[in-house]
Amino acid sequence: xxxxxxxxxxxxxxxxxxxxxxxxxxxxxxxxxxxxxxxxxxxxxxxxxxxxxxxxxxxxxxxxxxxxxxxxxxxxxxxxxxxxxxxxxxxxxxxxxxxxxxxxxxxxxxxxxxxxxxxxxxxxxxxxxxxxxxxxxxxxxxxxxxxxxxxxxxxxxxxxxxxxxxxxxxxxxxxxxxxxxxxxxxxxxxxxxxxxxxxxxxxxxxxxxxxxxxxxxxxxxxxxxxxxxxxxxxxxxxxxxxxxxxxxxxxxxxxxxxxxxxxxxxxxxxxxxxxxxxxxxxxxxxxxxxxxxxxx
Numbered sequence: 001x002x003x004x005x006x007x008x009x010x011x012x013x014x015x016x017x018x019x020x021x022x023x024x025x026x027x028x029x030x031x032x033x034x035x036x037x038x039x040x041x042x043x044x045x046x047x048x049x050x051x052x053x054x055x056x057x058x059x060x061x062x063x064x065x066x067x068x069x070x071x072x073x074x075x076x077x078x079x080x081x082x083x084x085x086x087x088x089x090x091x092x093x094x095x096x097x098x099x100x101x102x103x104x105x106x107x108x109x110x111x112x113x114x115x116x117x118x119x120x121x122x123x124x125x126x127x128x129x130x131x132x133x134x135x136x137x138x139x140x141x142x143x144x145x146x147x148x149x150x151x152x153x154x155x156x157x158x159x160x161x162x163x164x165x166x167x168x169x170x171x172x173x174x175x176x177x178x179x180x181x182x183x184x185x186x187x188x189x190x191x192x193x194x195x196x197x198x199x200x201x202x203x204x205x206x207x208x209x210x211x212x213x214x215x216x217x218x219x220x221x222x223x224x225x226x227x228x229x230x231x232x233x234x235x236x237x238x239x240x241x242x243x244x245x246x247x248x249x250x251x252x253x254x255x256x257x258x259x260x261x262x263x264x265x266x267x268x269x270x271x272x273x274x275x276x277x278x279x280x281x282x283x284x285x286x287x288x289x290x291x292x293x294x295x296x
Contacts, residue, residue: 004069007051007135010142011094024145025155026099033092037287038083040277042241045100045178047166048072049130049138053093054086059123060228066127071134073171075100075124075178076189077196078227079237081276096138104163105179112164117173124185124226126171134165187212188226191219195231199238200262205231240276243269244284251285 015022015031022029038058054067058081066072067086074080087093108114120126130138141158144151166175177183191212195203208231209219223231239261246257258269258281273281 004051004130004135007049007096007139007142008094010139010145011051011096012092014142014145015094021097025151026159027141028097029142030095030097031092032084033087033089034084035087035093036084038081038278039288040079040081040237040241040244042238043074043078043080043082043125045076045102046072046074047098047100047162048074049096049098051094051096052091053084053095055082055093055095056085057082057125059125062123062228064125064127070127070129072127073100073125073166073175075174075185076226077192078123078125079234079241080125096142098138098141098159098162100163100166100175100178101159102178104160105167105175106181107179108160108164108167109176109179112167114164114167114172114176117176119173119177119184121225123228124174124188126174128170131165131169134162134169137161137165184222185226187214188223191223191231192227192234195235195238199235199242200260202262203231203235236272237276239263240273243273243281244277244288247281247285248288251289254281254285257281 011029012031014024015029018031020030043057049071050066050068052068054065057064057072059078064072065085084093137158141155141162144155144158163175166172177185180186191208194208194211205216205219209216212219214222220230223229223234227234229237243257243261246253246260250256254270255266258266258273263269270280273284277284279287
């Protein structure tokens with residue numbers, strides 16, 4: 001059985017020399033000796049593991065703290081604000097992220113028939129402690145990075161095992177909804193995809209509800225339960241997150257970033273940007289150039 005020390009060693013070696021998360025065969029590894037200010041981003045469905053240090057992710061006014069030996073599961077696209085809260089030169093922050101695949105989960109539900117688990121009523125993310133079986137599978141996946149030939153053949157099976165460990169672990173009730181077409185989270189995911197395709201437009205909630213196949217009241221109830229915000233609030237955060245990505249690429253084009261995501265008023269863009277990220281776009285653009293990016 002693998003232990004947390006080996007996970008730390010492997011992440012440290014694989015992430016060495018990379019200021020941003022390093023992607024290796026669909027998995028990202030990250031190491032930094034610095035704590036960070038809160039930074040926002042859209043988190044896709046993911047398994048995010050902390051091997052050393054600590055991290056905080058916020059969804060609206062809900063706070064999720066997790067540290068070495070714990071993981072965060074995100075099951076729909078969510079606009080999270082995250083920060084590294086514990087890191088140092090002697091003990092850097094070490095983390096790993098693995099995207100979760102709906103098709104893989106659906107296949108495992110069909111073929112493996114994992115035991116039923118209660119469906120949580122809360123948001124579409126949660127924190128748990130790593131089980132020995134999940135830790136073992138994750139470490140074996142990182143070992144394959146040393147053998148590209150083995151990695152090509154064996155990594156898909158190990159990733160499927162990781163999905164299985166999640167389905168049969170403490171967050172199984174939450175994770176299984178990713179692969180169930182008529183689950184509450186699947187309906188919210190459809191609504192999110194609809195908003196994502198129109199994030200820079202004025203949207204009508206009636207149109208969104210009709211597309212998902214729910215009444216407006218049911219849509220709002222399910223959407224708020226999963227994301228802690230209304231569809232309109234979600235769209236606003238998505239706009240601002242997309243504008244922020246543009247500023248990361250071009251920190252001088254403040255007006256262009258706001259206009260590109262649907263803002264016709266520069267003052268409104270600056271005001272809402274500051275409310276979400278804590279500083280105006282011009283100052284935040286400079287910070288983005290130097291701070292490590294904290295993403296799930």
